Amino acid sequence: MNISLSDKIKKEIDSIKSKFPDDQNKSSIIESLLIIQHENNGYLTNELIESLADYLNVQKIDVYEVATFYSMFSLKPIGKNIISVCTNVSCMLRNSDQIVNYIEKKLKVKIGESTKDNKFYLKDEMECLAACNGAPMMQVNHINYENLTYEKIDKILDGIKDD
Amino acid sequence: MNKIIKFIKSLFFLEILKGLKITGQKLSKEPITIQYPEEKTPLSSRFRGLHALRKYPNGEERCIGCKLCEAVCPALAISIDTEERSDKTRRTTKYEIDLFKCIYCGFCEEACPVDAIVETGIFEYHFERRKDSVMNKLDLLKIGDMYEKEELKDRERNKL
Amino acid sequence: MHIYINDTKYEVSENDTIIQVADRNEIHIPRFCYHKRLSIVASCRMCLVDVEGAKYPQPACSTLVRDGMKVNTTNTSASQAQKNTMEFLLINHPLDCPICDQAGECELQDVSLEHGDYKSAYNEIKRTVIDKDIGDLVSTEMTRCIHCSRCVRFGEEVAGIKELGMTGRGEETKIETFINQGLSSQLSGNVIDLCPVGALNNSLYKYSARTWDLKQTSSISSNDCLGSNIFYHTYKDEIKRCIPKEDEEINLSWLSDNDRFGYEGIKSDDRILHPLIRRGDNLEKTDFNTISDYLIESLKLYSKKSCGIMSAQSSCEEMYLFQHLLRENNIGKIDHRSKECDFRYQKNFPTIPSFDIKLSEIKNLDNIIIIGTNVSKEFPILSIYFREAIKNNDTSIFSFATYEFEENFPLKKSHVLNSQELADCFNTSTTETNVDIDKTGNNLIILGPAISYLSNYSNILNNISRYAESNNMKLSLLGDQANTSGAWAMGIVPHRLPGGVAINKTDKSGNYELLSDTDDLLVIYNLEPEYDFSDDNKILEKLKKSKANIFFSSYMTESIKKYAHIVFPLSTQVESSGSYINTNKKLQQYEKIINPLGESKDGADILLTICNSFDSSLTHEGVKKSIRAILAKINVNNNFVQIANLDNVKNSNFLEKIVIRNPNSSNPTLRRCNSLLNTHDNDDYFSIPLDKTVSDNDKIILNENNNKLKLTIKQKKHAKPINTVLVKIGGTHKEKIGAYNTEVDL
Helix, strand or coil: CCCCCCHHHHHHHHHHHCCCCCCCHHHHHHHHHHHHHHHCCCCCCHHHHHHHHHHHCCCHHHHHHHHHHCCCCCCCCCCCEEEEECCCHHHHHCCHHHHHHHHHHHHCCCCCCECCCCCEEEECCCCCCCCHHHCCCEEECCEEECCCCHHHHHHHHHHCCCC | CHHHHHHHHHHCCHHHHHHHHHHHHHHCCCCCCCCCCCCCCCCCCCCCCCEEECECCCCCECCCCCCHHHHHCCCCCEEEEEEECCCCCEEEEEEEEECCCCCCCCHHHHHCCCCCEEECCCCCCCCCCHHHHEECHHHHHHHHHHCHHHHHHHHHHHHC | CEEEECCEEEECCCCCEHHHHHHHCCCCCCCCCCCCCCCCCCCCCCCEEEECCCCCCEECCCCECCCCCEEECCCHHHHHHHHHHHHHHHHCCCCCHHHCCCCCCCHHHHHHHHHCCCCCCCCCCCCCCCCCCCCCCEEECHHHCCCCCHHHHHHHHHHCCCCEEEECCHHHCEEEEHHHCCCCCCCCCHHHHHCCCCCEEECCCCCCCCHHHCEEEEEECCCCCCCCEEEEEEECCEEEEEEECCECCCCECCCCHHHHHCCHHHHCCCECCCCEEEECCEEEECCHHHHHHHHHHHHHHHHHHEEEEECCCCCHHHHHHHHHHHHHCCCCCEECCCCCCCCCCHHHCCCCCCCCCCHHHHHHCCEEEEECCCHHHHCHHHHHHHHHHHHHHCCEEEEEECCCCCCCCCCCEEEECCHHHHHHHCCCCCCCCCCCCCCCCCEEEEECHHHHHCCCHHHHHHHHHHHHHHCCCEEEECCCCCCHHHHHHCCCECCECHHHCECCCCCCCCCCCCCCCCCCEEEEECCCCCCCCCEHHHHHHHHHHCCEEEEEECECCHHHHHHCCEEEEECCHHHCCEEEECCCCCEEEECCCCCCCCCCECHHHHHHHHHHCCCCCCCHHHHHHHHHHHHHHCCCCCCCCCCCCCCCCCCCCCCEEEEECCHHHCCCCHHHCHHHHHHHCCCCEEEEECCCCCCCCCCEEEEECCEEEEECCCEEEECCCCCEEEEECCCCCCCCCCECEEECEC
16 A cells, blocks of 8 residues: 655755755655654554655665664654653763653553653663763753753653643 | 323323313303303394384474485485475475495484484394385384384483 | 785775775785675674784774884784684674574684684673564574664665664664565665674575585576576585675676565466376376377478567576577567567667676766666666766666656666656657756666567667767667577577578568467467566467467466466476576576476476477577687677667557556466565556546456456556556466557447
């Protein structure tokens, strides 16, 4: 089955395409996938991959390769709010592991899983988010929260509405 | 001088007495002769007799048709055909050993990666027809079933 | 420029890599990801060698040579690096060599023995990968994969369709297709050879033999006119598999799937195993003498009203003997063009049609016009050359065809036209043609076999020849069978003797009908009436009317069962020896690979025995010598066929039907290769123009030449070509499809 991409997405993909030479459509795969994923509640489906491949006129497997390679793409449905805790060196030295443990306990999920009510998704394999000065830090829905403490986490996560 | 000594020795039957001494010694000891069909010598746990194909405890045949025994056999006594069985595993459709060609060297046993083909302790068997010398897969599996216990015992002994 | 490898001096050129120099001079360097016909990625790190002055060992496959470079492939530094790489590669490789089909020819096994260590520091659990179903031809065992990515690069660079890809990352890396799609490329079988381990296997060969048992015999492909060089591997007189034989002039290191898997059919249940003779309603077993006598008697009895039709898949020897036998008995109506219906061109046709240029010269062409052939399906090996041309010379390729298809190389422009438009398109006398190319360049027109089935073939051929000549282009004619060039050269045409010697006949119009008129005797050689003729209705009618039907055939079909009076059991190509003339006019010998099934016999043997009954001087050696002599004499400069005063036979207002012949079922053996057909030839369809409708949705009824045809296959609609219905049916189908190209009513 082939889902056609919305005009809005197509327009954005076109602007990405224009950055690269005409015969190098493969270069626009990553950025296009990010846009599509954002529009599709944070995850990709095989149908979306297929339609992107058709739109960019590249092989489906080319897009699939990219989508499976990067941890920033998810191929299965995930929670609405994405929590990414940095666990790289600076944050690790400032006890980010305990932060992760605390969130795991609080949300009753393991890292890489979504909560049962599909509200939160605790992302794994998170690399440095370039906010080492505020370590330990996390990103919730693309917003940085720095100098985390347990109380601060409670406040942030409880503050997110059920929508 | 030598002649004289020889003469004296033969005069007093010294040679015979020497021989009789050994006889006398052995008379008092238990004989080592075995009355073959009724009695049997103990066999080594590594004795190489009649071949058998073994099975796993769950009844699945061990042989995977890798043909290494066929390849290693110096007498070209083994011939195997293989196919993909319905459960997608590699199995033999034909496994034959010509016992007239076989020299019982045990290479097949050694080459087998899954301990399927073994040489049992059976060494007393006969064929009534010429073609009986070729053991087919069913025969070999049957022997394997019959001698599995002995085989396990032999393996236990080999461990030490 | 020179370098030293292991203290020996070797001449090198500028852009060589170390591994290329080593390979040229037969110095062994272990490798997995490097392949001489694929791009270099240096990902396996197996070819690490010590380069003097470099801090670390360098990958030989990607390191360019420098003048005076000192390379050592065996010292401690190099061998330790290789040993370590090997240990890493074996971490996740299963120890299932005993059941692996690759064992014995496995590169990993060989390299491990030579360069690996006997122990590993890795004690943890090995990873497992779930197998993918990627079609009937290639079976997978993905746990064995070492991620050399040769198969991925092959798809991308050679086959032109990237079907396999490397997904995931780190330990999750897998080789797979997009959501378990099957491989569809006609070159897909080559990944089996490329895979250095046993991850991608030949499905037909799977678990049936071991590599060390196989006997290798070289042969020639019988499935297309390129004449690929192949090796058959046999075990106990059975073909186990087929692999390419390297040939720089034809198939390079590759093989099309037809050639690789095209032997499956020879074990079909349809095989004719005994000589057969008609007794009442049935064909009964008999012996060769009886049917040979029957044949000789019939030839004498009906001589003037007889017709011999032979497959162009037959060897040159069979062809020579066949025409000799018939012509000795005054039978002149001999032909191999069973699928054609327009013969007006024949007087002017080249003595031996050919590709005209060497395949290796394709890469220097500026423009290529392909007419009427889906190259990547019909001639997959040729498509590799086209891709190379595009890469090498930025060649523009144009396609003109009667139906829409995809190619595995980029087309500058593709036109879908009906037969009349196709003829008009190249008509130099009227307006300028549709082709917009630079005429000063080095250009080539390729005419595919499908065009010759059209009822206005002569018009198209004439127009294209004139167009090509006036624009200084070369014209290539591709044959539809392995030995089409041979058939023309050996005189399997009514108007020429072997060597192209014209038979003096008063008939100047060239009007000639193969199927319409009645003959008393029909000799049909290795052709199946249902599938191999331009009109199945006509040939069946003809068989019904004739007084004696003599078949030489390997396979039984319904019509043979019904109409044959005698049947000679013919062995297939792999069971006989002979020679083919390929499209480059190269005579290639092939030998018998396995013994013929049952009582079937090599066609050349059967024909020679019959010929000897009236001409005892003929021998196999004599025939071979004559063939070589004939070929040596033939001199053809170009393929242009110009015919004066040609009428237009088409009426563009009528709806015409074009049958699309499946390249994967183009000869009797291929039609019975089930795995091949399941993979590549499973899309039978009937397509009508957008503006037409069919009344009944389940079946289509076609009216043509007073015949009604019922088709119950998938329906499609197309925008182009206009006024044309397209039918595509493959394999050994039950439906009658009627004429290949004719006027119809829906």
